[in-house]
Amino acid sequence: MDINEIARMAGVSRATVSRYLNDGYVSEEKRHMIKKVIDETGYVPSQRAQTLRTGKTKLVGVIIPKISSDSVSRMVQGMTKLFRENGYQIILANTDNDAKAEVDYIKLFSGRNKVDGIILIATVFSAAHIRALEACSIPTVVLGQKLEGQSCVFQDDFHALYEITLSALQHGSKPAFLGVREDDVSAGHQRHEGFMAACKELDIRIPQKNVILGGKFSVDAGYNMTEELIESGADVDTIVCATDNIAFGAITCLREYGRRVPEDVQVTGVGDGTLSQVVSPTLTTVHHYYRESGLEAAKILVDAMNGGTTIAREVRMGYEVRRRRSTR
């Protein structure tokens, strides 16, 4: 059942049917006929053919560093509805934290075959990333990191860490920091800097061994870093962690070493994932508006794909410190 058949049944040319489906430039009478036939037959235009003809795929590629991450899934949830409402289907491309695969996907998607727009949930940027992004012929929005010259939506990690550290140090004076790789500018560098700025503000000097960087984003990384911290003999009453997962690992480890949380040691995280309210003790953390940032990115992309402005926009999302039981 194709457009020709509909045209035949409605007694018009297929061009008229096409117009009915698109411009709408059709007389009331024929419009009626066509509608009737389409309703009866349940005809749906072939997107394949539309795509070939128009060059639009109605697909957006979303590149994610991993499936099964609280922040990623909230971002994706945030964009899903808007894309669907605008007739876009999502192709999720999972790179499993392989930066090279990320670049490959950018190239793949922007090859003349693929999608109308790309959302890149970013972690680190290599030269290859920048090149691929700049060479990219279709609208692209970077999510989760700030990138000069590209439309991007990101969290305000510097101030978030600054504030949560300040908040925790109202009841502590010997902080430590457990961070992730510094080449991840948002989650690594900015969070670290925010922590340091808060300490400086309070005139607290941090012994070098109280800062451990380069961890993975996982619970066991948190466990291991905390163990390292304890074994190094560091004197600590507050552990500021770069992510919730690291904080969970820290709490577990502290417990096994007989330290009470928050009585002996306070712990804070970042992200406010589903677990933070159900672990024991509940976790003081930064609520990042991941869902909303996903929506925001989708808005920008849809706008660009519909031929809207092509100039880059930067959106810095707000945050909120959620005080719970892991701090005093």
Next chain:
Amino acid sequence: MDINEIARMAGVSRATVSRYLNDGYVSEEKRHMIKKVIDETGYVPSQRAQTLRTGKTKLVGVIIPKISSDSVSRMVQGMTKLFRENGYQIILANTDNDAKAEVDYIKLFSGRNKVDGIILIATVFSAAHIRALEACSIPTVVLGQKLEGQSCVFQDDFHALYEITLSALQHGSKPAFLGVREDDVSAGHQRHEGFMAACKELDIRIPQKNVILGGKFSVDAGYNMTEELIESGADVDTIVCATDNIAFGAITCLREYGRRVPEDVQVTGVGDGTLSQVVSPTLTTVHHYYRESGLEAAKILVDAMNGGTTIAREVRMGYEVRRRRSTR
């Protein structure tokens, strides 16, 4: 740059180029010329046009109940590589546990527009599911549930629960069970039945209040069910949970009520997700081969899409009980 241009540059007809790309029915000499031109230009055929012509999209639709689930992400990981190797791209369709959305996606994907094959990571089956699946014109594999008449790959939840319950009750005699919705046959009904069978085997009678069903798959569901259990005054030394997350919630709750795990109460889960080895105490659980089941499902689907056998196959995956510190 299209096939015509390549043909012109290579001094052959575009039909020959097409043959070179497909059948390979081309003389050595021209084959050489064409290869040279293609290498130089970096020409890649337009999948859009191929799709229009051949009716193949080289896309598979994977319907998942939620992003951000350990089991789902492992299944997806398992299938990703094989699909890629076979030239298929994955469209992940996230339903967020909306059974209706699942049916919609099946219909969407099997409409003449969309994909070459479907993998449905299933939870529950309504009549609408069955109908949509039966009406489905393209190969489909059900993953995570057994379904008569469809190719499916699933875990052996009955025996898994039977075995882990038996194992835990070597050091306990007053078991309770925290389960999920029974209309989820695998994770709900089968796990429940496996538990009951083990109790029966040991001649243990279970007070009704020791069995709580219908929970969500989340940590806080586990917390709440455990609280309900404790508040009901149930006398329990072993809590068998239908999922790891429920077990985490149970452990947290028990701790808050001053019960020691495993000294006072043993806890077991199902799934063996990333957290099970980092929580404290580490979790005794069933390791399900989710990754491998994803791969298996992908194999069956690729086979079917390549015109292999169309008869339904059922694959029941093995499992393994992992004894850790949450049991005695």
Next chain:
DNA sequence: TTGTAAGCGTTATCAC
């Protein structure tokens, strides 16, 4: 307002 006709970039069917 409508229809005719020319593509979009392939692959499949023929003759040669």
Next chain:
DNA sequence: GTGATAACGCTTACAA
């Protein structure tokens, strides 16, 4: 072995 040529199902000038 190879090359015309006709589809695949649609959109869009352009002419009517």
